Amino acid sequence: MGKRKIVITQNIEQNLIDQIKEIIPDWNIITGKDKEIWQNHLSDAEIIAGWKKGIEKECLAPNSKLKWLQTWSAGVNSLPLELLESRNITVTSANGVHAYPISETIFSFMLGLTRKVHTYLRNQQARKWDHSGMKLEMHKKTVGIIGVGSIGRETAKIAKAFGMKVLGVRHSGRQQVFVDEMYTTNQLNEILPRCDYVVVTLPLTKETHRLFCSEQFDLMKPTAFFINIGRGEIVHEEALIHALREGIIAGAGLDVFEREPLSVDSPLWEMENVIITPHTSGSTEHYNQRVIENILIPNLLDYLSGKQPSVNLVDFLKGY
Known part of the structure; x- marks a missing residue:
């Protein structure tokens, strides 16, 4: 059986990667904004952090291992929420970072x-x-x-x-x-x-x-x-x-x-x-740190303990 896998479709600082490694040392952690880095890892990723347009084909395929999606934005209106709900995939947003x-x-x-x-x-x-x-x-x-x-x-x-x-x-x-x-x-x-x-x-x-x-x-x-x-x-x-x-x-x-x-x-x-302004009101030097430390890591600890991630859990009925 292969290693469990998390894909983070963003360029994040090494100290943030190290914090994640401390929690899941035996996991395969894939990070990077370049599509070529994570494209071939989507179908067997258990967790994906950072939704990208066009990845639903791999993420929502019948053989996909995806269990939890952590978005990199507060808004989730661009996600295929109905499909994610039908696959029982947990979705959490980056609400609060901004x-x-x-x-x-x-x-x-x-x-x-x-x-x-x-x-x-x-x-x-x-x-x-x-x-x-x-x-x-x-x-x-x-x-x-x-x-x-x-x-x-x-x-x-x-x-x-x-x-x-x-x-x-x-x-x-x-x-x-x-x-x-x-x-x-x-x-x-x-x-x-x-x-x-x-x-x-x-x-x-x-x-x-x-x-x-x-x-x-x-x-x-x-x-x-x-x-x-x-x-x-x-x-x-x-x-x-x-x-x-x-x-x-x-x-x-x-x-x-x-x-x-x-x-x-x-x-x-x-x-x-x-x-x-060109949809930049949420831009900040602290963005990645806040997503990782305030949202992803607390949710990851919940997930590893068998609980549903609780920070910014998306309500499919409400749409946010």
Whole structure:
């Protein structure tokens, strides 16, 4: 009988590999981002960390040994969840890894739009000394955080340092620290007219697909800013563009889009009230370390003891 095998489809630091080896010294550990490194190991890998497009043929074949998939991203909407569920394959996500970098991006959007940093950068490039109508400040304003998971919680925590009123929306409506008022998703429209900033941190599911359409933007203040770091498909992009063009909302900070990369023809590129980042809000120097030490290793210890991995276990019914 051959060695048990784990495939990690990422380039990870040697000290992280060593930590894994200490736990499973008798296993064959395959690591590397290059497809040629792990392609021939997929069908007999018991654990795969890092889903890659096109690997389902080997991973979900009748003779596959796959028991547990640990994703390298928080979102799992791109996975064949129904097939994975039908094969009784446990799936855990990298949810929680992004709380610090994404919350920093959220506030860079909020502060940038409020204090016109994006406008002044354009002025700088044009060597133009201009006040540009600067007048807003963020302190004491109201932020609506749509999706109070790990990212939403960290965002709420930082918001309190600005003396902000925090309204939260989550599926359960369960109260959360640093959130002044919590609501369910069904109550979303009730809070939108109260928000100076609307921050979307939701995963993409059947329920959240195009949760924000013309109706939601029409409910927002004309002075409100919209921030989306969740998934692009949560927003009807044409409705957002219309709201930005017509002054229905004041501006937007966008890291995600309905189609990525964002088309060069998209009017969003040229809008002076929009800040765009290329789906990089979760990027951080500590990414691999957090996935391995905070998620993979605790889950691996569960798995080896005969338990189901418990950190970020994906609920197939909910889709996240």
